Amino acid sequence: MPKFNPKSWPLAIKLSATITAVVTGVGFMIGAVMVVQDWTRSHEVLGEKAQLLAESVAITTPKAMLRKDYWSLYLSLKNMTSRRHEILTAMILDNEGRVQAHLQPADNPMGLPFSPANSIELDLFKQVMATRKPIVLSSGGFTKTGFQEGVIPLFSDQKYLGVVRVRLSVAQLYEESKTSAIIVLTLVLCFVIIGSVLGTIISRRMVKPLTAVTRALEAVGRGEMTDFAPIPIKDRDEIGRLSVTFNQIMVELAEKKMLEEEIAMSEKLVALGRITAGVAHEVNNPLAGLLNCIDTLREHPDNKVLIDRYLPVIDQGLHRIKDIVHNLLVGLKIEEGDEIESIEQIDKLHDLINAEIGEKNINIIWENSADKNLQIPAKLEQIVCNLLKNAIEILPDSGTVTFKMYRQGAYLNIEVSDDGPGIPANIRSQLFDPFFTTKPNGTGLGLWVVYRLTQNLGGVIEVESEKGQGSSFHVSIPVINTKAA
Amino acid sequence: MRSVFLLLVFWVMPAYAASTEPPIRFGLTAVVVTENLRFLDQWSQYLEQKMGRKVELVMRKSYREVMDLLDSGSIDFAWICGFPYIQNREPESLQLLTVPVYRGSPRYQSYIIVPQSSSYRRFGDLKGKIFAFSDPDSNSGFLYPLSLMAEKGETPETFFRQTFFTFNHAETVQAVSEQFADGGAVDSYIWEYLAIFRPDITEKTRIIKKSPSFGFPPIVSRLGVNDDTVKLMKNVLEDMNQDPTGNALLGQLKLDGFRHSPDSLFNGIRVMANTVLNLRPDFVGLASE
Numbered sequence: 001m002p003k004f005n006p007k008s009w010p011l012a013i014k015l016s017a018t019i020t021a022v023v024t025g026v027g028f029m030i031g032a033v034m035v036v037q038d039w040t041r042s043h044e045v046l047g048e049k050a051q052l053l054a055e056s057v058a059i060t061t062p063k064a065m066l067r068k069d070y071w072s073l074y075l076s077l078k079n080m081t082s083r084r085h086e087i088l089t090a091m092i093l094d095n096e097g098r099v100q101a102h103l104q105p106a107d108n109p110m111g112l113p114f115s116p117a118n119s120i121e122l123d124l125f126k127q128v129m130a131t132r133k134p135i136v137l138s139s140g141g142f143t144k145t146g147f148q149e150g151v152i153p154l155f156s157d158q159k160y161l162g163v164v165r166v167r168l169s170v171a172q173l174y175e176e177s178k179t180s181a182i183i184v185l186t187l188v189l190c191f192v193i194i195g196s197v198l199g200t201i202i203s204r205r206m207v208k209p210l211t212a213v214t215r216a217l218e219a220v221g222r223g224e225m226t227d228f229a230p231i232p233i234k235d236r237d238e239i240g241r242l243s244v245t246f247n248q249i250m251v252e253l254a255e256k257k258m259l260e261e262e263i264a265m266s267e268k269l270v271a272l273g274r275i276t277a278g279v280a281h282e283v284n285n286p287l288a289g290l291l292n293c294i295d296t297l298r299e300h301p302d303n304k305v306l307i308d309r310y311l312p313v314i315d316q317g318l319h320r321i322k323d324i325v326h327n328l329l330v331g332l333k334i335e336e337g338d339e340i341e342s343i344e345q346i347d348k349l350h351d352l353i354n355a356e357i358g359e360k361n362i363n364i365i366w367e368n369s370a371d372k373n374l375q376i377p378a379k380l381e382q383i384v385c386n387l388l389k390n391a392i393e394i395l396p397d398s399g400t401v402t403f404k405m406y407r408q409g410a411y412l413n414i415e416v417s418d419d420g421p422g423i424p425a426n427i428r429s430q431l432f433d434p435f436f437t438t439k440p441n442g443t444g445l446g447l448w449v450v451y452r453l454t455q456n457l458g459g460v461i462e463v464e465s466e467k468g469q470g471s472s473f474h475v476s477i478p479v480i481n482t483k484a485a
Numbered sequence: 486m487r488s489v490f491l492l493l494v495f496w497v498m499p500a501y502a503a504s505t506e507p508p509i510r511f512g513l514t515a516v517v518v519t520e521n522l523r524f525l526d527q528w529s530q531y532l533e534q535k536m537g538r539k540v541e542l543v544m545r546k547s548y549r550e551v552m553d554l555l556d557s558g559s560i561d562f563a564w565i566c567g568f569p570y571i572q573n574r575e576p577e578s579l580q581l582l583t584v585p586v587y588r589g590s591p592r593y594q595s596y597i598i599v600p601q602s603s604s605y606r607r608f609g610d611l612k613g614k615i616f617a618f619s620d621p622d623s624n625s626g627f628l629y630p631l632s633l634m635a636e637k638g639e640t641p642e643t644f645f646r647q648t649f650f651t652f653n654h655a656e657t658v659q660a661v662s663e664q665f666a667d668g669g670a671v672d673s674y675i676w677e678y679l680a681i682f683r684p685d686i687t688e689k690t691r692i693i694k695k696s697p698s699f700g701f702p703p704i705v706s707r708l709g710v711n712d713d714t715v716k717l718m719k720n721v722l723e724d725m726n727q728d729p730t731g732n733a734l735l736g737q738l739k740l741d742g743f744r745h746s747p748d749s750l751f752n753g754i755r756v757m758a759n760t761v762l763n764l765r766p767d768f769v770g771l772a773s774e
Contacts, residue, residue: 070649074665075656078663101665105663105665110615
């Protein structure tokens with residue numbers, strides 16, 4: 001289920017939603033104000049109308065009341081109603097609140113005190129009987145059953161005779177207001193729809209270049225730069241200028257990437273050349289000696305002394321070539337196999353290295369704090385072996401070699417340090433190049449193989465060294481997930 | 486409107502320009518004839534044609550006003566009610582001319598009506614209620630209900646809570662149908678007339694009592710009017726049913742015609758008026774208010 005999270009909405013939708021919301025809000029507010037004002041105004045007009053009607057009745061009323069001409073009083077109310085359907089009720093009361101005439105005579109018999117139907121009517125009745133000035137009574141509120149009532153007190157020679165009440169229904173007004181409200185709201189709705197559509201179109205047009213920039217940047221992030229099409233420029237506003245700049249950046253980035261690829265290609269060629277030269281040199285050197293030995297032996301096939309002297313030389317030379325080829329193969333064509341072995345295999349190297357020390361006075365410090373149950377790639381064994389051999393070889397006659405292995409989070413760390421002469425700064429960048437060596441008999445492939453294996457395992461290798469302070473190699477490889485193994 | 490009026494003047498002028506005689510003035514009240522101007526025009530034209538003189542119909546609200554016009558000699562003829570006709574005048578100022586014939590007879594009744602939805606069954610049920618009279622000089626609309634009260638030893642003030650005059654039988658029917666009044670006394674002729682033309686009103690009323698028959702409201706002439714004119718008017722009216730136009734006018738009034746009738750036709754009203762006055766002498770003042 002997609003989450004309702006407006007923060008992740010596209011800018012085009014946010015913009016158009018905002019425009020829609022603003023247009024809707026403003027539209028409906030204006031509409032509501034218009035409707036309310038219209039209602040209030042026509043309500044007031046209705047009140048004035050009720051008062052006018054009551055006044056028109058009141059003109060003839062005092063005389064008829066004095067003559068007790070009840071029929072005329074009734075007819076004056078009746079005639080007023082004949083053309084007006086909005087009249088709810090009308091009545092003439094005497095000074096004691098008795099009915100003199102009422103539009104609903106059956107329920108309000110003439111001559112009897114007017115009896116209000118409920119407490120609200122009683123309240124109104126009290127106001128009517130108390131007033132000595134024309135007033136308008138209102139039911140208030142926006143309801144269909146509401147009314148406006150004109151109240152005109154009657155006087156004859158300044159003597160209070162009674163009162164005329166004419167009550168008009170707001171029902172028609174209500175219907176009219178409702179109709180006008182519907183019209184206004186419909187107009188507002190149309191306005192809102194048009195505004196929203198226009199807003200959406202405009203915001204989409206505005207945001208379109210931004211969307212293109214975002215998509216292109218996302219593609220760049222994924223490393224895809226080939227299918228970049230320049231963003232079309234329509235306007236010269238901020239977004240237009242952004243698009244122009246972005247197009248320029250993209251062109252430059254593409255050029256840079258091409259350049260980098262060319263450089264990488266030439267570097268590869270250089271490395272290949274160096275390897276080829278190294279192989280030629282390293283293999284060629286013993287070959288000359290070997291061929292000499294073989295020539296000598298061929299000339300003196302029965303000379304036992306020569307055979308005893310040259311055969312070990314030939315053997316040694318061929319083994320050297322074999323080692324070189326073996327190491328080259330390891331470095332160039334790392335087997336895809338990912339054999340796994342116990343971490344204890346690493347500790348066995350301790351004894352092997354002790355044997356390599358030979359005559360030198362070297363102290364080996366061995367610290368393995370990693371979990372004994374941990375599994376490691378078999379290739380790690382060769383990495384450690386090469387680093388340890390290197391460390392021993394670099395020490396002149398005496399010194400200390402430290403081996404540390406420990407786990408740090410998802411990585412297994414190996415440190416091999418010596419307190420030898422250190423690596424001169426000028427050769428540090430060539431340290432891991434194939435066939436680069438400072439040792440008289442070195443093949444220059446040991447560290448190269450370490451580097452290639454570490455890379456192959458997805459690890460990193462770092463070197464710390466200072467002249468006269470020794471060197472320290474740090475290898476970090478990801479821990480094999482034992483659960484999966 | 487103005488052009489119509491001018492046309493009328495031009496059309497009328499040649500016919501009567503030569504005549505120096507004053508117009509005949511005929512008094513009416515809304516109590517008997519509905520205020521239908523078109524009908525009144527047609528009727529006055531008919532009379533003018535037959536009389537050969539200009540006839541002016543004079544409408545007044547009450548019988549009293551018409552009687553005053555007769556007394557002062559302002560009108561020559563009048564359609565009045567039987568009750569004012571039988572009242573004593575010293576000296577006598579009018580004489581019976583002719584009487585309308587309604588449904589074959591120069592007689593009519595008074596109806597006591599109540600709202601259709603009410604529970605009143607008898608006149609006595611109306612005690613303490615609101616009652617509508619037509620005209621203080623009306624036989625059917627006032628004298629008859631007065632006699633009913635007098636029989637019980639009551640007056641309108643003691644018997645009813647409120648009373649009022651509508652000065653128009655049709656409006657009495659309206660007052661009762663709209664329940665402004667709990668009861669009313671009306672001319673049977675008017676009620677039946679309305680039952681034909683405005684059944685929506687009469688359907689909302691119910692007759693709870695009908696009076697005995699009385700002489701129909703008569704046409705009278707003022708004493709002192711030229712005998713020939715009186716005779717001519719009498720003939721014109723009594724011959725109306727012989728004339729197609731006249732008959733059509735009578736049809737509009739729902740009358741059969743006009744008939745010579747003796748003064749004794751109104752004895753019933755005389756008896757009733759005397760009874761009322763004997764029982765309640767104070768009624769005289771009420772009637773002549």
